[in-house]
Amino acid sequence: VMIALDEAAKEGKIKNGDIVVLTSFGAGLTYGTIVLKW
Structure with a gap:
């Protein structure tokens, strides 16, 4: 995720x-979501 964000x-x-x-x-059905204002 961080590489895609950087690119x-x-x-x-x-x-x-x-x-x-x-x-x-x-x-194991683990997930995370975040909403950011760039």
């Missing part, structure tokens, strides 16, 4: 003031 920021796909939703899934 998106470097490519200009994320700009100041954008709302970013990050979701990640793991083993």
Whole structure:
């Protein structure tokens, strides 16, 4: 997730003031989600 976020920021796909939703899934039905204002 963090590598994808870094690449998106470097490519200009994320700009100041954008709302970013990050979701990640793991083993055993473990998951996490966060909403960020960039």
